[in-house]
Amino acid sequence: MTDSAIEYARQVGAALQQRQWTIATAESCTGGLLGHLLTEIAGSSAYYQGGVIAYSNEVKQSHLGVPAAILASEGAVSEATARAMAQGVRERIGTTVGVSTTGIAGPGGGTATKPVGLVYMCVATPETMLCRRYVFEGDRQQNKQYTALRALELILAALDQDI
Numbered sequence: 001m002t003d004s005a006i007e008y009a010r011q012v013g014a015a016l017q018q019r020q021w022t023i024a025t026a027e028s029c030t031g032g033l034l035g036h037l038l039t040e041i042a043g044s045s046a047y048y049q050g051g052v053i054a055y056s057n058e059v060k061q062s063h064l065g066v067p068a069a070i071l072a073s074e075g076a077v078s079e080a081t082a083r084a085m086a087q088g089v090r091e092r093i094g095t096t097v098g099v100s101t102t103g104i105a106g107p108g109g110g111t112a113t114k115p116v117g118l119v120y121m122c123v124a125t126p127e128t129m130l131c132r133r134y135v136f137e138g139d140r141q142q143n144k145q146y147t148a149l150r151a152l153e154l155i156l157a158a159l160d161q162d163i
Contacts, residue, residue, distance in 0.1 A: 025051035064088035
């Protein structure tokens with residue numbers, strides 16, 4: 001992973017520690033990469049509580065509380081699902097912040113309306129729900145890396161709003 005990703009993870013950790021907040025991750029398309037980056041920082045156990053890698057819809061429902069109706073109407077790769085995942089991991093793990101990633105890393109799985117590289121991510125804090133949509137144009141590994149990096153940036157943006 002890039003030095004910038006580690007630097008963002010360090011900044012996230014410092015911002016969380018300054019607030020005495022905790023964070024949990026709900027990852028689909030990143031497969032644990034975001035949690036990996038957060039735990040690359042020494043002392044991350046002070047703020048990182050854990051995560052759920054929810055690749056299947058069943059795990060999204062059972063472990064994160066994503067409503068079946070959202071999955072049926074919007075799909076797993078949608079802002080509504082990303083919102084539910086972020087809030088669900090925050091509530092179920094009992095942290096101040098929850099962050100989610102869901103998307104189509106590739107190389108297959110895309111459609112005309114949901115192309116390969118489409119990603120939604122959300123950050124839920126006590127005061128903010130901040131979500132973003134991206135369409136990355138890399139290969140599978142690059143799309144996962146881009147997603148994790150943008151998720152770290154989104155966490156920082158959400159924390160800035162909750163000052």
